[in-house]
Amino acid sequence: PVSQRCEYATLASVRTVLAMQLLLVSLLVFFKTSTSSIPIPSRTDALSSCEQYGISFLDNFEAPTIQSSLWVNSSGVNVQKTCGKTGSGSAAIFQGQQGQIRQLVAKSLNTSRAIAVTFDAGRCHGAGSITGQLLYAVGRGDFVQATGFSITSNDTLHVVARITSAMRGDSVQFSVKQTSPFTEAHPAEWALDNFVVFNENYSLEQIEETFDSKQNCIWIDQSTATAKAYCKSPSNSLAFTNSSNDKKRLLTTRPVYIPGLLSDTPSENSSHHGLLFSEDFNSNESIPNSQWKTFSGGVITVPGCGNDDKTDVLTNAAFFNGPGDRSIVTHRFDLTSALVLTFTVRIGGGGCGLATTGQDVVLQYAQDGSTSFTDLRILKYNQYSSPQCVLVNLPEAARTTATALRWRQQSHNGAATAEWSLDTIRIGDLAGKAELISKCLPEPKLLYSSDFDSNTTIPSGIWAEMSGAFIAVPDCGSIALKGGAPEAAFFNGSGQRTILTKELDLRTAKDLSFRVRLGGGQGCEDVDVGDEVIVEYRTASSGFVRLFVLQHDAYNVSRTVELKLPLAARTEVTIIRWRQLPHSGAGTDEWAIDQVRITEYQRIKTTGRTLWSQDFNSSISIPNDFWSAAAGVVFKTPDCGSIVSNKNESTAAFFTLSRDRYIQTQALNLTDAMYQIFAIVVSLQSSRTSCGYVWFQTLVFPNPNRWRRRMRGCGQW
Secondary structure (H helix, E strand, C coil): CCCCCCCCECCCCEEEECCCCCCCCEECCCECCCCCCEECCCCCCCHHHHHHHCEEEEECCCCCCCCCCCEEEEECEEEEECCCCCCCCEEEEECCCCCCCCEEEECCECCCCEEEEEEEEEECCCCCCEEEEEEEEECCCCCEEEEEEEECCCCCEEEEEECCHHHCCCCEEEEEEECCCCCCCCCCCEEEEEEEEEECCCCCCEEEECCCCCCCCCEEEECCEEEEECCCCCCEEEEECCCCCCCCCCEEECCCCCCCCCCCCCCHHHCCCCEEEEECCCCCCCCCCCCEEEEECEEEECCCCCCCCCCCCCCCEEEECCCCCCEEEECCECCCCCCEEEEEEEECECCECCCCCCCCEEEEEECCCCCCCEEEEEECCCCCCCCEEEEEECCHHHCCCCEEEEEEECCCCCCCCCCEEEEEEEEECHHHHHHHHHHCCCCCCEEEEECCCCCCCCCECCEEEEECEEEECCCCCCCCCCCCCCCEEEECCCCCCEEEECCECCCCEEEEEEEEEECCECCECCCCCCCCEEEEEECCCCCCEEEEEECCCCCCCCEEEEEECCHHHCCCCEEEEEEECCCCCCCCCCEEEEEEEEEECCCCCCCCCCCCCCCCCCCCCCCCCCEEEEECEEEECCCCCCCCCCHHHCCEEEECCCCEEEEEECCCCCCCCCEEEEEECCECCCCCCCCCCCEEEEEECCCCCCCEEEEECCCEC
16 A cells, blocks of 8 residues: 655545556545535445446445345354454454354356456454465356465455456356364454456546546545535545544545456466466477467578567567468467457568568467367558567457467468568466557657756756756766766755746647656755645646645655646646745755656557558548548648648648538448547637647447547537
8 A cells, every 4th residue: 555645735636547556545645624515425335336347246345234135145254343454444354253164155146257356354463374265166066266365464465366267157156265273262353355356348447536426436445535625626626624533534445456466375366467378489499389289381580581579689580481381370278368469570571572462461260169260360461561569359259268379371472582470479368458558559759858968058948947956966966767967957056946847739748757856865955844846737728736746755765757647738838847845945955856758648559450541631522432421521721730740741620610510431341440549639719829639549449330420519620
């Protein structure tokens, strides 16, 4: 758990990213109170509100007794105020008397799409370890161990058990059972809390919490908290009110299943780190082997046209340049929990012979019990002349208990022609999905940067103003990452200490990062409580808005800070400012920043193959082969200017003419489609001098066959 203590703060919006690196986050903060209040929803299981996020079973044990609608059998277990450090509120306390079995048995569940079971466990008191089992039974079968666990301290144990194919079915029960002995002298009591079963459609998307509506699926701890309008704000914030009876003010998320996170206890369930298959083709490899069944028309070597992984180190790959059939086929694997497949491919290019029409490479799969292969992805001959990472979302038909994969070139003109290579193949389940996708993303584009070297003067570059500081190596040494110039903006002067940028175009920006240090000794005087540094932004329509507070005791060593820029900060004229609160004078409360970076949104790089694209031009007419109908639109550079970076391609579909505004495609074959990507601006301002924020949208197709974008109203888009 992470805790942070502030003198005061306002929480106008909490964004909880469910793909964070924590199972549980607790915020311990003090808030200024205001007048009228709206009670925040009380703690509740609220399972129905969580099903949309892929949570099929959830119990926080906040009901006064074990709920018979969730648990069909309970022995030696009662709901009481939690013990040890398992959180706050209530929990299921395993405290049956000597001679009893301590066990909970859940109702039957359909686990055909389940991917993980998680729960928290903690010892109530005393010493020694307490052991237990998570069990499962399919149909009316016997209970079998899914994973064991051992509670060795009063700290919370987060148990994560991945669902294997043997644990799937339309009627499966889970059970938690204590296996260690207990006596009157040594009661070995412990608490179970936050029992959750996650499905494969569990959402890893960002959830935004504004406290204006119930989000019971997010929060389980809301002690002493009320949602209320704060300081004349038009919307609610979360206020932690003063009460002499409160020992702590706590806000806790529900348990979160994290990709790549393992159980605290070793088990076969947590051994593969989210990867079901991995291949890098090392130099000693021979095929057939445990992973590959057949390999023809190629060799394991450094490809003649260079590396597939785009590194400076020469690495091997499966290089196909021989005569006859060119293919590689895996053995059959259990891919029932698989979600994504990634690999690096190159067809021709560099020093390899270029392929021509019909010499594509096809990725195929064969289902359990079938000897015939079905096309999964066609890698076009002319779209992979440089190494590209390919991301494939595995369809349900390919996820069987014995699936084989095959890469095969359709045709070629003989040895040393239309050569291609394959490398870094990975198959991941939910635990590995996020990491595999991130590795297929291109490096983010750098919009603005500053390293404060010895030649830096202000105002210059991105900086408009600096006071109370000078450009030099800080007294406590360089804070730059290895290889960076040692100089930084070092704040130790009298008067106001601040640095702010010029007006920057941040419409496509996503992240702000920088190196920072606040005091910490070794030549830099410590920053006192109340003398923290604040990061703020200002736009044309707002004063300075607080983005982040650098706490005096959290940054007393050199660290990199990475911040997501909120939507309100992404304008054409945004100023970012670092400002220290009142300090004790020159030579005190010293701090420094360096290596400031602002990067733009990454666009998902999926297959390297575009099914269709449209950039629009002034001569377009509708209907045509792609578009079936449109209304209220002209094809020109928008009155507010180009919305893309390439000014030579500034023509867009500009919706400005009539009340009914839309554009619609012809019926398209999108069976292979995974994503649609487009740039859009919506401007409701009367002024046409600025286009406002540009959204580069990447949307996932939900079994599409035809779609259109439509908007009604007075706004232009």
